[in-house]
Amino acid sequence: MNRFDGRKTDDIRPIKITKDYLIHPEGSVLIEMGNTKVICTVTIDEKVPPFLKGSGQGWITAEYSMLPGSTKGRKFREATKGKLEGRTHEIKRLIGRALRSVVDLNKIGEITLWIDCDVIQADGGTRTASITGAYVALVDALNKLVEKGTLKSIPIKNYVSAISVGIVKDVPILDLCYKEDSNAKVDMNVVMTDKGEFIEIQGTGEESPFNNEELMSLLALAKKGINELIEIQKSVLKIEL
Amino acid sequence: MNRFDGRKTDDIRPIKITKDYLIHPEGSVLIEMGNTKVICTVTIDEKVPPFLKGSGQGWITAEYSMLPGSTKGRKFREATKGKLEGRTHEIKRLIGRALRSVVDLNKIGEITLWIDCDVIQADGGTRTASITGAYVALVDALNKLVEKGTLKSIPIKNYVSAISVGIVKDVPILDLCYKEDSNAKVDMNVVMTDKGEFIEIQGTGEESPFNNEELMSLLALAKKGINELIEIQKSVLKIEL
């Protein structure tokens, strides 16, 4: 049985990753995943947070936002309200953790890599698209440091992508769009390496609890999707880690 | 091989749940889990958020905080700084989701149940202790509504507890205290029902990714711990759901 948009349960949406999307940042990517579109940029700041001063170690921090026009019904601007909502905090922390976990921060020196993920258009899966796109921008920015001679090699061992999975009408499916996401009884985001190892699992039984068997199906779907995403990342980056 | 505090890898710390800890709130509990101590209260507000007005449905929302004296080295007060930190947002959202998922919100009428978890003393596992304790305060508060005749029955079907698991020096262990938590390469929080079903899984490979086998060990440990916690909840509540 096909999904409302014609996809099979284990199909991801069409993906397009545009590298060097902007002229100013050290790394920049537009990732399109179906109708979801996110600009991911990496900017290098020659400072570290206070707790790392003098440590010789670098840092990675992430921020996330949705443009007011990215959603159906205008999304209020957090800058105007004067504070980030809880969901934004949750997502920026997830993106930061995911990318920090694959970079050897001892090898980049005392710099901060700012990851910015700005959702231009939202149709489900914006946080996982952010991670998948930001990873490409990050490798690209580090690669430029290698080309400039600042770094000897890219201090990253694994490819990393992220994808959402969920259970809709009792069927586990891969890469939920917004319409599916709002009807999911279980919702899970998975961040995984090209070795098939987990960096992060966040699963919620929003409407009802889920059992072990369902968990296994979801993780298998996620693995399939992540492998496909990593192939696309490789073809865009053309870099061997 | 035993842990630094004498526990086996699958031992939880000594637990004590004191019901009716305070005189004012509709439900209140002091939960002690080793040195971790959290006051969990439930207060009933005869209003719902705007998006539920007229829906006949109720709401549950949670807040979480740590007292300045709860940690080693004073914890700054978020009220003074004027905003909640990201970690607080993440935890209050987790507690709220976990408790909403087991209550039939259509059966409580248009009221809001405020869950407040205030950490008096922290030694790891404050978010999971908050959920385990708040669940007891919540059932107790709803039971009082039944006794007053406001509700016909407690609109909850499952017992729910939460526990942390992690991998320290390559060994999966249950219920991490702070010292273990800071050395964990993988850190996971699990919220589960008495039927052995998952309400939430949040696992992070903070230092390095983890594989499927490790995931399975961690989930098994979590299940053992949760079963023990639920037995304690039952003995305190003495209520059949």
Add this chain to the structure above:
Amino acid sequence: MNRFDGRKTDDIRPIKITKDYLIHPEGSVLIEMGNTKVICTVTIDEKVPPFLKGSGQGWITAEYSMLPGSTKGRKFREATKGKLEGRTHEIKRLIGRALRSVVDLNKIGEITLWIDCDVIQADGGTRTASITGAYVALVDALNKLVEKGTLKSIPIKNYVSAISVGIVKDVPILDLCYKEDSNAKVDMNVVMTDKGEFIEIQGTGEESPFNNEELMSLLALAKKGINELIEIQKSVLKIEL
């Protein structure tokens, strides 16, 4: 004598206006003016601010922001800092005034048109590009209301564009890019209709005062640029006002 990028003193940069750039908002445009790129959206909110309730009149309000990756050297995120900077206030008020001045607010009913201008890439002239682009998105959104039968006609009489002019090394020039703008001794933004009438003039002698003759040269340049911009707006909109 030509400018550093080959333009003559009275040349505007290459312009591209892409209509229907996003799927969710009622009107949406990507405007590119050389390297400056701004997403302009119009969203309809079925409410008016308190001071207009019951008046039968509608309202237009604007917000403006720059993505962190839009500038050379990361632009801090105002949402994280918790407040808008003064420059942002100045620009959003300018955009709002400019667009309110051409719409007959008595004819749109009690709705609010939210104008959002988000700068994807900045190279000078972002506030004027915002006005020129937002005008197109606004007419398009109102036109859809006409097509749906909500409005009888588009309640706008004039085409409106905006452009920057300035004096660099004693020479008045049109449409300054960032490099020129930072060296300008006089900086002026002009908003004008297709009838050649002014909606707004904001001129500052940042480095030194300017005399009447210089003012006249700048206004003449602005008029030339505005006429060219309005031709492009007309060709994109294909609507007779």
Add this chain to the structure above:
Amino acid sequence: MNRFDGRKTDDIRPIKITKDYLIHPEGSVLIEMGNTKVICTVTIDEKVPPFLKGSGQGWITAEYSMLPGSTKGRKFREATKGKLEGRTHEIKRLIGRALRSVVDLNKIGEITLWIDCDVIQADGGTRTASITGAYVALVDALNKLVEKGTLKSIPIKNYVSAISVGIVKDVPILDLCYKEDSNAKVDMNVVMTDKGEFIEIQGTGEESPFNNEELMSLLALAKKGINELIEIQKSVLKIEL
């Protein structure tokens, strides 16, 4: 004539001061005064505010908060609202002044002693209980510095306690609980030393002005209560100043 809870007009409520209530802070106390319960902690910070840098002098600063579940009807959380209410400012300043006035700040070196008073349960007199409890935690923390050899002696000369007095139905009474406080026409807080000298007097004729004779009665009651509180402080601290 007795009060509604059986006390005479010059009776204080049952007092219990538990020292070493928490494991992390340098000093910590749970003070219970009837149903009012406050956790008072003292944490040492090896820095001083900018205006004291290089002065050789230390500082004492206080913060005060009420847990959401401490009051009848949930107390909103100031951290969520993003700012302290006026009453909180007033109380934290009072606690800070009272404790600074008895410590010789020139003798503690350039450190800051953070006093935190968190009300677990409120039934009137929380600000005075905070001062009485925090004094004990403060002496205890300084005594530990003496035992460690950091200080030669405790730089405090006087015992200090605080109590509320007020006029209810024209009768001056000592140590008002919440019910009495809300009906008081005059409300006064007194901070006093074991020598019978005043550190602070704050009296308000909330409902009607009070005359000199009434003032004298209130101060006499306060003195009696303070003497009793100081006896309890002495028996808990077992330290000669």
Add this chain to the structure above:
Amino acid sequence: MNRFDGRKTDDIRPIKITKDYLIHPEGSVLIEMGNTKVICTVTIDEKVPPFLKGSGQGWITAEYSMLPGSTKGRKFREATKGKLEGRTHEIKRLIGRALRSVVDLNKIGEITLWIDCDVIQADGGTRTASITGAYVALVDALNKLVEKGTLKSIPIKNYVSAISVGIVKDVPILDLCYKEDSNAKVDMNVVMTDKGEFIEIQGTGEESPFNNEELMSLLALAKKGINELIEIQKSVLKIEL
């Protein structure tokens, strides 16, 4: 022995109260007390706070601020910092309480009287000058309501003034200017009626505690000063209460 400015210990500074200082507010006063100058205004708002809606009762609320140029060394602007400092909260609450205590709020209907005290120039005693000046503006505003026929009579029974007293170099003195205030070992503010009754006493032994005898001297000085201030208020208002 005279004070540095030639005054005796029980002298107040030269006072000038200018009524109808501004054209817009319902009541407005410039009070000058030596070099201390405060603009006090009263504005009528035809609403009450939520907790009074439908009660038939009115409300009085006060705000206080110091102009940046009012002090030696620029006073930072609280509006720019985004929050009121604790001292401001303390003072605005004091002013509000003092004025509410003399007005029969049941007789003014459901309106809010906004008291604004803005310090133009500060030289000690700004909070007491604010109360003394605002009282005049308040009576004047209420008198205008009587003249308009909105009120039958001014719902105030007592004249009210406020003054500071303190102990400097062991001598109790009246009406401290800034130089004296910074050297006071005891500092007290007294609000009193023309009947010699207290509305508020706030005394602090900032540098050292004070005994009962000292308290009595200070209260006697305050009474003398208040009587003189009330005579001036009467001569300016020319209204019998």
Add this chain to the structure above:
Amino acid sequence: MNRFDGRKTDDIRPIKITKDYLIHPEGSVLIEMGNTKVICTVTIDEKVPPFLKGSGQGWITAEYSMLPGSTKGRKFREATKGKLEGRTHEIKRLIGRALRSVVDLNKIGEITLWIDCDVIQADGGTRTASITGAYVALVDALNKLVEKGTLKSIPIKNYVSAISVGIVKDVPILDLCYKEDSNAKVDMNVVMTDKGEFIEIQGTGEESPFNNEELMSLLALAKKGINELIEIQKSVLKIEL
């Protein structure tokens, strides 16, 4: 035809500039322009913003505020709301730019001159009166530095004033009071030197666009008004630049 207050179209209101209005700031002025009254102060801070440290250059920054009692209907206090409104940002930026443009910042050393403009009473033209008054306070403050020997000469070459012009009922008029301002179809503020050169022009066709001829009339009126203001500045300052 005369205006409602008897003025001709090219009359400014009666002006009074009182120098040395306050005792603490380095420069202070009360400017009265009809019923509009603004206190302008200049305070010297021996620091510069971070971007100028080590540059040898000084800085000028301005702040603007309206007292709550300055307007018809109480103006809310921005400090209480916790943020500046957009209009305030716009005005403080305008004042800062205008004054920076006439001072040779390289000649004052690394200090910051804080300009504070606080509107005591508002009746239109508060931003232009602020500039005109602050200019006098600024020259006076710099002159004191010359007298003290800190500066060799006043680093200012031009006199500067500001005035509003506008079109009301199709007639261009000079120096609009509030009543005229609220009925203006075009509103313009002009800052100009004694050489007749422009420092800033801000013109808005709030109700309808304006043509070139109207612009010329407005600028001519502004020039006349500015000349008169500069004469008054000269007579108050008695300083040759």
